[in-house]
Amino acid sequence: MNPFVSKLLIAIARKRLETKAHAKPISNKQIAPLVRNLQVELSHAIKEYIFILIGVFSAGFGLKGFLLPNRFIDGGATGISLLLENITNIPLGYLLILVNIPFLILSVKTFSLKFAIKSIIAIFALSFVVHYVDYPTITDDKLLIAVFGGFFLGLGIGMAMRGGSVIDGTEVLAIFLSRKLSITVGDVLLLTNIIIFSFGAYILSVEIALYAILTYLAAAKTVDFVVDGVEEYVGVTIISEKHEELRVMLIDKLRRACTIYAGKGGYGKSGKGYDKDIIYTVVTRLELAKLHTEIDKIDKNAFIIMGLVKDLRGGMIKRKPLEK
Secondary structure, eight states: OOHHHHHHHHHHHHHHHHHHHTTOOOOHHHHHHHHHHHHHHHHHHHHHHHHHHHHHHHHHHHIIIIIGGGTOOOSHHHHHHHHHHHHHOOOHHHHHHHHHHHHHHHHHHHTOHHHHHHHHHHHHHHHHHHHHOOOOOOOOOHHHHHHHHHHHHHHHHHHHHHTTOOSSTHHHHHHHHHHHSSSOHHHHHHHHHHHHHHHHHHHTOHHHHHHHHHHHHHHHHHHHHHHSOTTSEEEEEEEOTTHHHHHHHHHHTSOOOEEEEEEEOOSSTTSTTOEEEEEEEEEEGGGHHHHHHHHHHHOTTOEEEEEEEOOOOSSSOSOOOOOO
């Protein structure tokens, strides 16, 4: 790491410890773990914001290079913004912010303040790109507009999710309603988009609405390809010598329940005699970035197995509330 960055992290770590210790002398041994945690947080934050930046410019290209010049619409909050832009002539950059504000407020309750702040940054960045960056109009062929406009928009949404944020707030609404009601996230998104496309058919034309459905399908499939689907949970199995620290982290920081399996190593001469706890938990795709960051702080060599979970029933699926 850059010497200047290292010195800065050490200074920050020392300041934090001095605040907790009420100005007592701090040893290098006490500082080292906190510096390591700060290094992990910084490296993960840089990676996540690179994902968000790529997502913003990709979504901007899909909007201004394909959809916007040809008065096409899409699903979700972006589709609502495009529809309002067609009937009010308010610049799309402003509408993207206005339409997403309610979803961003909801995201604080559904996920966390950090997630909401990152999403606000992503949406403001997208608004800036759409308003000020000049993309060339690629084609006027309606089929190519629908398919590739949806592809680049979906790529942008997916990359933003990989960075731990959203640039289309309807996913937040869908996850929130799925937790409150006995319906899936996919059903909420489908119902929302049916309403949007119906308005599109009435206000613009049936042809535009049909192309909008094609755009939405292209975007949705691209998002699935990038992040394996926002509406699915991910089962995570963690095998590490620091299993107790990881268990405490899942409960205290992520507020997630977990299941502990008793296990033994099966590799090498000493493998059979080594007892270890195996941790299994279920998180949403949007929480994976934070989970990886917290695991790396504790054990960078932890063995992690992830798999999509199609159906869930019972158990402690929701995040546990903070204890007062």
